[in-house]
Structure formats: structure tokens, C-alpha cells
Amino acid sequence: MIAEPESRTRGHQTTMEQRGDRELxxxxxxxAPARIVFEAWxxxxxxxxxxxxxxxxxxxxxxxxxxxxxxxxxYVLRTGKGETVAFxxxxxxxxxxxxxxxxxxxxxVPGPPVLVTVTFEERDGxxxxxxxxxxxxxxxxxxxxxxxxxxxxxxTMDQLAAxxxxxx
Amino acid sequence: MIATxxxxxxxxxxxxxxxxxxxxxxxxxxxxxxxxxxxxxxxHLRVLREAGVVEVEPRAQQRLYRVRPEALRECHAWLxxxxxxxxxxxxxxxxxxxxxxxxxxxxDRRTRK
Numbered sequence: 456m457i458a459e460p461e462s463r464t465r466g467h468q469t470t471m472e473q474r475g476d477r478e479l480x481x482x483x484x485x486x487a488p489a490r491i492v493f494e495a496w497x498x499x500x501x502x503x504x505x506x507x508x509x510x511x512x513x514x515x516x517x518x519x520x521x522x523x524x525x526x527x528x529x530y531v532l533r534t535g536k537g538e539t540v541a542f543x544x545x546x547x548x549x550x551x552x553x554x555x556x557x558x559x560x561x562x563x564v565p566g567p568p569v570l571v572t573v574t575f576e577e578r579d580g581x582x583x584x585x586x587x588x589x590x591x592x593x594x595x596x597x598x599x600x601x602x603x604x605x606x607x608x609x610x611t612m613d614q615l616a617a618x619x620x621x622x623x
Numbered sequence: 624m625i626a627t628x629x630x631x632x633x634x635x636x637x638x639x640x641x642x643x644x645x646x647x648x649x650x651x652x653x654x655x656x657x658x659x660x661x662x663x664x665x666x667h668l669r670v671l672r673e674a675g676v677v678e679v680e681p682r683a684q685q686r687l688y689r690v691r692p693e694a695l696r697e698c699h700a701w702l703x704x705x706x707x708x709x710x711x712x713x714x715x716x717x718x719x720x721x722x723x724x725x726x727x728x729x730x731d732r733r734t735r736k
């Protein structure tokens with residue numbers, strides 16, 4: 456299943472493909488060398504500039520990352536409604552500028568982490584970025600897609616919190 | 624949307640929907656497949672029905688449960704929504720990358736901007 460890119464995209468197109476029942480593959484090309492894209496993907500002060508979906512009124516309030524194998528990161532976001540949620544995890548492999556592997560937990564949702572493998576492939580002066588997200592189960596992947604994270608951060612975060620309370 | 628999510632977030636209900644995707648089934652067939660007590664299966668089916676994920680096949684002699692196509696279409700829309708989030712996020716990353724690249728070549732202002 457491949458979601459079609461939208462034509463209004465300013466830069467290159469983002470593609471997303473679901474592989475099996477618990478993997479998502481996201482790809483995007485950047486007009487810059489791999490070392491620059493790698494830096495922008497990992498350096499905390501740069502992550503703070505792009506990681507939050509700002510069009511949804513979400514902002515990053517704190518961004519910390521110790522980018523080395525075994526190091527940890529934590530991105531704290533504030534939703535449009537003023538709620539604070541955080542993503543965090545640990546780096547398993549750090550190989551600049553070609554590859555970084557880390558775990559990711561959306562802290563409001565307890566459970567095993569998502570495993571993220573990002574590769575940066577330099578080609579013709581640009582970089583092909585591929586992010587592979589492996590979810591602990593297909594239920595978790597469905598949940599992420601169902602809330603869209605986007606929707607979750609937009610207006611239903613409180614509903615989600617209430618829901619998780621009921622499910623817990 | 625949130626009701627669908629809530630209904631599917633429970634693993635046995637998710638399994639029921641997976642089974643029904645393969646064809647319409649009665650409560651007894653689901654009980655045999657899932658190895659769960661019948662009252663529990665019926666309770667899960669009630670939650671799924673109230674969330675609009677499944678419905679009872681109206682014309683059948685037996686009460687057969689089936690997945691509502693509308694709920695499945697919603698599932699397909701989820702992927703596109705999540706891609707939209709990543710698209711905007713990577714647009715922002717693109718701008719950060721562009722700025723970094725510009726900073727690296729302060730003597731070459733002719734090419735961009």
C-alpha cells in the first residue's frame with residue numbers, strides 16, 4: 456500500500472509505504488550532502504526547528520539528544536491545547552553520515568518502543584533519506600495510524616489520554 | 624475515528640476484525656477460532672458494533688457478523704494522514720538543510736536567494 460504524494464509539496468516528494476503489518480517506510484530526497492542531512496536529523500538544536508508539526512499548533516519546548524550508541528534523546532512538545540507530551544528513546548547505532556538506529560517511545564502510550572532505522576544515501580549531490588519504523592505489534596501501528604499522531608496532537612490528545620486511562 | 628481506535632486497541636477485538644476481514648462469521652465460529660468464552664466474544668462484538676466497525680448481516684438465517692466497508696476505508700485514510708504529517712515535517716527539515724548548506728558557502732551568494 457503506497458500513499459500517493461501530494462503535488463503541492465515544496466521540496467521533493469515524501470513517500471510512505473506500509474510493509475507487512477508492522478513496518479512503515481518513509482522516503483524523501485534532499486538537495487544536500489548526506490553529512491548535512493544527517494546533522495539536521497540528529498542535532499538537538501536543529502531537530503527543534505523541524506520535528507514538531509507546527510501547522511497543527513504544536514511546538515517543541517525542549518529537545519535533548521546525546522547522539523552516540525547508548526545515548527538517549529527526548530523531545531518535549533506542547534500541543535495547541537497546552538498539553539505537554541514527549542517522545543524519547545535511545546540510540547543503538549550511530550554511523551555518521553550514513554545511518555542511525557534508535558528506539559522511540561511516545562511517552563503517553565506505555566509499552567515496547569518503535570525501532571527506527573534511518574539511512575542517508577548520497578547520490579548525484581543529493582541525499583536519499585529512508586526511515587524504517589518497526590512497530591512492536593500491528594495493533595500499535597494501527598493505533599499510530601488511527602490517531603495519525605497529527606490528529607492526536609491536534610485536538611484529540613485529551614480524548615486519547617482519557618481513552619488510555621480507560622484501556623489501562 | 625477515536626471510537627474506531629478504541630475498539631481496535633483491544634487485541635482480541637483486533638483479532639475479531641482480522642478474522643471478519645477473511646469473511647463473514649457467526650459468533651460460534653469466532654468463539655471456536657479465538658478460544659474465548661462466548662459471552663466475552665459477544666461483548667467484544669457489541670463494542671465493535673457500537674463503534675461502527677462491524678455490523679450484523681441482516682438477511683442471514685444465522686446472525687453473521689461482517690466488517691463495515693466504511694470502517695475499512697477509514698483505515699486506508701489513516702496512512703495518508705500519517706504521511707501528511709511526515710510530509711510537513713520533512714518540508715521543515717528541507718528548510719533546515721537548505722539553511723545549513725547556505726551557511727557553508729558564504730562566498731557564493733549568486734546561486735540561491
